[in-house]
Amino acid sequence: MKNKFPIIPFALLSLLLIPLVAMQITNEMVWSMADFLLMGCLLFSLGIGIEFILRKNKPFKKKVFFASILIAIFMLVWAELAIGIFGTPFAGN
Numbered sequence: 001m002k003n004k005f006p007i008i009p010f011a012l013l014s015l016l017l018i019p020l021v022a023m024q025i026t027n028e029m030v031w032s033m034a035d036f037l038l039m040g041c042l043l044f045s046l047g048i049g050i051e052f053i054l055r056k057n058k059p060f061k062k063k064v065f066f067a068s069i070l071i072a073i074f075m076l077v078w079a080e081l082a083i084g085i086f087g088t089p090f091a092g093n
Contacts, residue, residue: 008047015043038081046074 016036022029053066079085 008044008051011047012040012043016040042074042077046070 016039019029019031019036019039023031049070050067053070054063057063057066076085080088080090
């Protein structure tokens with residue numbers, strides 16, 4: 001398998017351009033530098049984690065299982081940070 005690590009930062013920057021452009025279009029989207037840094041760290045961790053899973057697991061079913069768990073964890077953390085779905089201090093409540 002070829003090294004896909006250089007793709008991760010470019011994908012990360014591409015995804016972070018979406019809220020940056022949205023902030024220029026509307027006043028309803030307001031992100032601070034800390035929001036961009038935190039989301040960048042979360043996305044980078046997700047990308048590295050998926051790359052690790054794809055490299056270390058041989059059976060396709062294991063790859064899908066572990067990647068699904070990692071994506072679910074990412075989505076839960078994202079939802080908690082975005083709207084405080086669980087009401088923890090982690091979200092600033």
